[in-house]
Amino acid sequence: MSFRIAILQFDPVRNDVEQNIRTIEHHLAVIQADLIVLPELANTGYLYSSPKAIEPYAEECAESSPFISALGKLAQQSKSTIVAGYAEKANKCLYNSAIAISPNGILANYRKTHLFHNEKDLFAPGNTGFITFEWKGVSIGMMICFDWIFPESARTLALSGAQIIAHPANLVLHLCQDAMITRSVENRVFTVTANRIGTEQLEGTSLDFTGRSQITDPFGTVLYQAPKDKPVLHSLEIDPDLALNKDITNRNNLFQDRRPAFYYQ
Amino acid sequence: MSFRIAILQFDPVRNDVEQNIRTIEHHLAVIQADLIVLPELANTGYLYSSPKAIEPYAEECAESSPFISALGKLAQQSKSTIVAGYAEKANKCLYNSAIAISPNGILANYRKTHLFHNEKDLFAPGNTGFITFEWKGVSIGMMICFDWIFPESARTLALSGAQIIAHPANLVLHLCQDAMITRSVENRVFTVTANRIGTEQLEGTSLDFTGRSQITDPFGTVLYQAPKDKPVLHSLEIDPDLALNKDITNRNNLFQDRRPAFYYQ
Numbered sequence: 149m150s151f152r153i154a155i156l157q158f159d160p161v162r163n164d165v166e167q168n169i170r171t172i173e174h175h176l177a178v179i180q181a182d183l184i185v186l187p188e189l190a191n192t193g194y195l196y197s198s199p200k201a202i203e204p205y206a207e208e209c210a211e212s213s214p215f216i217s218a219l220g221k222l223a224q225q226s227k228s229t230i231v232a233g234y235a236e237k238a239n240k241c242l243y244n245s246a247i248a249i250s251p252n253g254i255l256a257n258y259r260k261t262h263l264f265h266n267e268k269d270l271f272a273p274g275n276t277g278f279i280t281f282e283w284k285g286v287s288i289g290m291m292i293c294f295d296w297i298f299p300e301s302a303r304t305l306a307l308s309g310a311q312i313i314a315h316p317a318n319l320v321l322h323l324c325q326d327a328m329i330t331r332s333v334e335n336r337v338f339t340v341t342a343n344r345i346g347t348e349q350l351e352g353t354s355l356d357f358t359g360r361s362q363i364t365d366p367f368g369t370v371l372y373q374a375p376k377d378k379p380v381l382h383s384l385e386i387d388p389d390l391a392l393n394k395d396i397t398n399r400n401n402l403f404q405d406r407r408p409a410f411y412y413q
Numbered sequence: 414m415s416f417r418i419a420i421l422q423f424d425p426v427r428n429d430v431e432q433n434i435r436t437i438e439h440h441l442a443v444i445q446a447d448l449i450v451l452p453e454l455a456n457t458g459y460l461y462s463s464p465k466a467i468e469p470y471a472e473e474c475a476e477s478s479p480f481i482s483a484l485g486k487l488a489q490q491s492k493s494t495i496v497a498g499y500a501e502k503a504n505k506c507l508y509n510s511a512i513a514i515s516p517n518g519i520l521a522n523y524r525k526t527h528l529f530h531n532e533k534d535l536f537a538p539g540n541t542g543f544i545t546f547e548w549k550g551v552s553i554g555m556m557i558c559f560d561w562i563f564p565e566s567a568r569t570l571a572l573s574g575a576q577i578i579a580h581p582a583n584l585v586l587h588l589c590q591d592a593m594i595t596r597s598v599e600n601r602v603f604t605v606t607a608n609r610i611g612t613e614q615l616e617g618t619s620l621d622f623t624g625r626s627q628i629t630d631p632f633g634t635v636l637y638q639a640p641k642d643k644p645v646l647h648s649l650e651i652d653p654d655l656a657l658n659k660d661i662t663n664r665n666n667l668f669q670d671r672r673p674a675f676y677y678q
Contacts, residue, residue, distance in 0.1 A: 261672055265662045277675040297667065299564035299599050300676040307677040323598050323633055330595035333588050334564050368588055397530045402562065407526055410542040411565040412572040413673050 151286060153312070153338075154181040154228070154383035157361040157374045159346035162193035165205050169218040172232075175381045181228040182284055184383075187344035188233030188260075188293050188316040189244065191215040194357075195350040199242055199270050206235035206242050209257045216247055216254070224251040229283045231342075233292055233316035241272040246290045246316050248281055256281040256290065261301065264294035266353075278304045286311055286388040293317040296324045296331070296341075306335035307403065311391035315341040319358045329368045336366040336402055337391045345377050366391045416551060418577070418603075419446040419493070419648035422626040422639045424611035427458035430470050434483040437497075440646045446493040447549055449648075452609035453498030453525075453558050453581040454509065456480040459622075460615040464507055464535055471500035471507050474522045481512055481519070489516040494548045496607075498557055498581035506537040511555045511581050513546055521546040521555065526566065529559035531618075543569045551576055551653040558582040561589045561596070561606075571600035572668065576656035580606040584623045594633045601631040601667055602656045610642050631656045 196202035207213035236245035244260040259274030289310030295301040359376035461467035472478035501510035509525040524539030554575030560566040624641040
């Protein structure tokens with residue numbers, strides 16, 4: 149089967165959800181795809197000094213919320229499901245979340261399991277676990293940024309049936325892109341890492357985000373890698389069914405050959 | 414602390430354990446090290462048509478067995494623990510195993526958990542689980558070849574305390590070396606992949622072994638990679654204590670940040 153994946157790499161700004169919506173609308177104006185992946189915290193940007201500082205820009209996981217509502221319209225327009233990182237507000241808690249919204253509405257909401265560095269001051273640790281959803285007959289899983297370094301993240305999604313891992317990110321480390329190749333190989337899945345670009349500064353902290361958004365196939369081929377510092381919308385066709393075959397040889401199946409009795413949990 | 418690791422990459426021959434012992438003795442004649450890692454099935458070579466064909470060359474896990482006895486003498490001579498893959502015979506079963514033998518005798522014996530392709534015709538699946546042992550105050554774990562593609566192998570060893578993963582291999586795929594970088598990064602461990610070289614042919618099957626034996630550090634640096642087709646003995650100094658620190662930032666510890674309640678077993 150044929151399935152068109154798009155990545156939007158851009159530079160979300162802080163304290164201005166409306167501006168970020170306009171940027172996303174501008175980039176997605178004419179695209180037609182099946183799945184579009186945006187960076188982590190695409191509504192708010194990254195560096196905030198406290199929960200109080202980011203809370204006015206966070207929103208509830210609801211189709212009527214401003215950022216999600218704008219994504220819903222773009223989903224209808226592009227006939228695509230959009231996966232985007234966003235700051236979520238729920239029951240007085242804030243989460244670093246990813247929404248999956250189709251032309252028919254919200255399909256899934258994932259809250260980041262492994263928080264990186266000072267995110268621990270802003271967000272509660274995710275309580276959803278790793279989520280897969282089905283869209284156009286394809287199983288798609290979500291993880292966010294730093295989840296990449298824990299092999300259990302992609303493994304859990306793949307064992308739950310994910311053919312594609314949608315991976316919004318705000319990467320500052322340089323090791324993720326190569327590791328995502330390993331994630332593809334060890335799980336026979338497609339990975340779609342939508343990273344952001346740009347620099348943020350706050351109270352003496354300066355972060356350079358590393359771009360190089362990337363799509364890999366189940367055999368470890370890098371199908372696309374974006375530049376490190378330019379906004380880009382890139383789409384390509386894949387056959388998600390390639391991720392259904394876990395036979396690495398005619399006598400080795402990556403999942404059936406597992407021996408969990410010997411694995412540390 | 415300082416700890417010298419050596420890799421021996423060579424071309425074991427079939428049906429001639431004595432010849433393989435002589436080759437190993439020749440290469441290790443003057444080395445002094447703390448840990449020396451040899452390839453998988455270093456006593457027998459790889460391709461056999463049946464258990465009956467390899468059984469005469471397999472041996473029990475005992476210090477008096479011919480191959481292990483020779484390794485024991487080399488361990489004394491080099492003041493090193495030697496980890497070597499070998500065909501093991503035990504209770505009418507054959508295993509694809511790795512022995513760890515120090516100047517003081519056998520420290521551990523690991524039986525390969527994940528058998529590759531036609532190894533399933535020769536060997537029983539390993540029943541030891543992943544093993545770590547201590548040598549000169551350093552915790553060392555063992556895995557064999559195809560175990561690499563299952564992230565649970567290195568993860569289990571690292572969570573059991575392994576600072577160094579000794580990885581005898583007979584690799585024919587081309588993806589392992591890059592994946593071992595990810596294994597180092599996700600677990601903050603050293604990895605020592607001792608691969609073989611050469612070609613074996615049997616009944617229409619021809620296998621090219623891919624060399625490129627490799628040592629990585631806990632930060633994903635490739636400290637050494639051997640050529641793809643030449644025998645080589647290479648040693649270098651590491652500080653194994655670098656693998657004790659799992660702090661990837663001052664607020665992220667790779668092990669304490671794990672959230673097993675959300676992981677698929």
